Amino acid sequence: MTDYKYFEDFAVGQSTETPSVEMTEAEIIEFAKQFDPQPMHIDPVAAQHITGGLIASGWHTASMTMRLLVTAANYHPAPGTVGLGFEHLKWMKSVRPGDKIRLRLDVLGVRDSSSKPGWGIVTNLFTTFNQHDEPVQEMKTSIIVPKRNK
Amino acid sequence: MTDYKYFEDFAVGQSTETPSVEMTEAEIIEFAKQFDPQPMHIDPVAAQHITGGLIASGWHTASMTMRLLVTAANYHPAPGTVGLGFEHLKWMKSVRPGDKIRLRLDVLGVRDSSSKPGWGIVTNLFTTFNQHDEPVQEMKTSIIVPKRNK
Numbered sequence: 001m002t003d004y005k006y007f008e009d010f011a012v013g014q015s016t017e018t019p020s021v022e023m024t025e026a027e028i029i030e031f032a033k034q035f036d037p038q039p040m041h042i043d044p045v046a047a048q049h050i051t052g053g054l055i056a057s058g059w060h061t062a063s064m065t066m067r068l069l070v071t072a073a074n075y076h077p078a079p080g081t082v083g084l085g086f087e088h089l090k091w092m093k094s095v096r097p098g099d100k101i102r103l104r105l106d107v108l109g110v111r112d113s114s115s116k117p118g119w120g121i122v123t124n125l126f127t128t129f130n131q132h133d134e135p136v137q138e139m140k141t142s143i144i145v146p147k148r149n150k
Numbered sequence: 151m152t153d154y155k156y157f158e159d160f161a162v163g164q165s166t167e168t169p170s171v172e173m174t175e176a177e178i179i180e181f182a183k184q185f186d187p188q189p190m191h192i193d194p195v196a197a198q199h200i201t202g203g204l205i206a207s208g209w210h211t212a213s214m215t216m217r218l219l220v221t222a223a224n225y226h227p228a229p230g231t232v233g234l235g236f237e238h239l240k241w242m243k244s245v246r247p248g249d250k251i252r253l254r255l256d257v258l259g260v261r262d263s264s265s266k267p268g269w270g271i272v273t274n275l276f277t278t279f280n281q282h283d284e285p286v287q288e289m290k291t292s293i294i295v296p297k298r299n300k
Contacts, residue, residue: 035213037220058233059216063185063209070187083241090235 004078006148007110007120014107018072020131021064023056025097031060055094061101061137062089065128068103075105077122081145084121089139093130100131108140118150154228156298157260157270164257168222170281171214173206175247181210205244211251211287212239215278218253225255227272231295234271239289243280250281258290268300 025044032041036057039046047054069075095101109123121144128137175194182191186207189196197204219225245251259273271294278287 031213035217037217057213057216059209059213063181063207063213066207066209067185067187085240086236086238088236089239091233 003074004076005145006078007122007145008148010107010110010120010122010145012107012110016073016075016105018068018103020100020102021068022098022100023060023064023095025054028054028056028060028095028097031063032057035059051094054097056096056099058091058137061091061095061128062139064101065103065126065137065139068101068128069105069126073103073105077143077145078148079146081143084142084144087140087142089137091137093134093136095130095136099136101128101136103128109142113144116144118147119144120147121145153224154226155295156228157272157295158298160257160260160270160272160295162257162260166223166225166255168218168253170250170252171218172248172250173210173214173245175204178204178206178210178245178247181213182207185209201244204247206246206249208241208287211241211245211278212289214251215253215276215287215289218251218278219255219276223253223255227293227295228298229296231293234292234294237290237292239287241287243284243286245280245286249286251278251286253278259292263294266294268297269294270297271295 029042036059040051040055041057044054104127106125108125111121113119113121121142123142126139127135130136179192190201190205191207194204254277256275258275261271263269263271271292273292276289277285280286
C-alpha cells in the first residue's frame, strides 16, 4: 500500500535523498535523437569540439529526475494533490556519459491555503546531484495538498 | 547552412510558430514507462478514474516542445549562446492521446549585457498549444547571445 503524505506530514527542513542512476552514452543519444537532436547531444565527434564530449539534453536530466522522484524518493502526496508549477528550473552543470545522478528533495515551506480551507501549500526544492556531489539541476515547485484532518 | 541569429537579429514582438506534431497513445505510454511511471500516464483503465483517460507526462510535453524548437522553429542563436535558466515552466492543460501540439516562440525582451560587452540578453516566451489553440505549457527563459558587430 502506498503511504500517502498529507499536508500535516510535511515540515520545513525535511530532506530525502534517492539512490543514484547512471546516464549511459546510449541513453543520452537515444533521448536526444528523439527530443533534442543537437550535435552536442547526439554526435560524439562533433561534441568533442563543442562541449569537450557528449552532454545529456537538459530535458533528459529533467525526465530522469522525474523518474527518481516517482520510483525512488518515497514521495507520495495524497490523492487530489495538484502541482502549481515550477518557479524555476536551472541546469548548473553538464551531465556526461557515465555520470551517476541522484535526487535530493528538501521541503522549503509549508503554509495553509488562503483560498481552499482544508488544504495547504508545500514548497519543495528538487536538486539533482552527480557522483561528485555537484548540483547539475535545480527546480523549485509548489503543490497544494489536502489535510488529513480537515 | 544554418542561418545563425545574433543579438541584433532579435526584436521584441517577433513571433514564430511551428507546424504541429501528434502525441500518440503509444508514445505517451512509452515515455512515461521510462520516466514518469504513474497510473494516469501509463494505464488507460486506471487513468479513466483518475483523469478521465490517459494524459501525457508534463516532461513528455516539455521534451516534445524542445523537439519542435530544435527541428521546426528555425531558432538558431549564434554559437556561444548560453541559456540562463527558466524563469518558470507551467503546465496549464493536460495533453491527451491524439492531441496535436505546436510551439509559438515570442521575443519578450532584448537588452545589452551589463557584465559582458559585445553580448546581449534575449528573453523568450515559449508557449505550446494544442489543436484547439489552448495553451498546454508555457515557459519563459533568457539567453545570452553574442552580437554580430562587437
